[in-house]
């Protein structure tokens with residue numbers, strides 16, 4: 001995917017996310033996550049099976065599902081079609097720490113699946129403080145995301161807060177180290193965010209036995225590991241781990257399909273913890289969009305004030321388009337209006353388009369406000385002013 005760029009990334013000439021998300025595009029990364037067909041398919045079957053069983057027990061039951069770190073929708077792309085046609089009263093909340101991913105989800109899945117909502121959620125922070133109702137969800141799904149948080153116990157406590165009593169947490173994770181992930185996602189700072197000591201050595205990942213311990217420590221019970229194929233749990237490269245929150249159990253999850261067949265192989269508990277090779281995956285840690293809420297605009301009004309220059313107008317247009325804001329102001333702080341590193345890559349790609357001077361991406365990443373970013377563009381133009389055609393200078397620096 002990005003091997004030829006590895007020397008540039010390692011020597012600092014390029015940023016890893018420029019390579020993994022070229023011009024802010026998710027295409028390269030999507031190919032990796034959408035390829036976990038069997039395990040994503042297993043998650044989809046588990047969710048659909050749960051919803052069907054709830055409906056069988058209580059035809060009018062409303063069922064709510066929340067997906068944490070949905071990203072490009074590697075799992076969602078399997079789960080939503082499995083839920084189509086399962087009737088009204090179904091709600092699916094597609095969340096991610098990055099507003100870029102929730103916007104991507106909305107444009108990819110929103111039109112075809114009207115029962116889905118899209119909102120930012122940082123699972124490292126208490127969900128209630130981010131506008132999510134505690135105890136409101138029957139199923140919480142987290143695929144290839146929980147390992148990317150700093151403290152697994154805090155993360156699991158937050159996931160548990162979202163669940164109703166008797167609700168089910170479904171975790172899909174890479175559960176052994178793999179070189180491919182180390183050489184790709186491992187180049188991004190988010191991969192190495194872990195601050196606790198419950199991971200596989202030299203990696204942010206947890207094996208199935210380590211997930212079991214963490215989940216039980218966090219108050220979950222009936223924890224079990226599943227895999228599309230039978231494998232001893234300490235040998236599984238990927239696994240689905242199911243855990244329940246105490247309380248009345250509306251239906252059993254992950255125990256049988258509607259056909260009465262086992263939904264998946266329950267993987268055997270190991271006698272030893274076998275670990276080998278190096279690591280990993282994960283998208284870059286991005287700053288939580290402070291104040292971001294439910295895909296609402298957070299940029300405030302433009303107060304009718306004119307921008308100070310055509311360059312500010314140009315930057316404003318890119319911010320509005322990428323962040324989905326109706327108005328922005330020169331002193332708006334990028335992170336405060338919901339920006340993150342992936343969205344910034346998309347903005348820069350728009351700014352580069354037709355701009356007569358090469359842009360220094362590293363510098364643009366330092367800009368905090370809209371005015372700062374326009375100022376950096378202006379500085380680039382002024383530096384090269386002697387080499388530029390007059391009409392470009394007049395239009396952009398008027």
Ligand SMILES: C[S@@+](CC[C@H](N)C(=O)[O-])C[C@H]1O[C@@H](n2cnc3c(N)ncnc32)[C@H](O)[C@@H]1O
Nearest residue numbers: 033069070071074097122123143144145282283
């Ligand atoms: C490796 S991707 C997996 C995406 C998707 N679940 C899949 O399997 O295709 C990890 C996702 O977790 C998100 N993420 C990272 N830290 C997070 C956090 N603290 N809260 C919520 N999402 C987070 C990232 O933005 C990214 O989209």
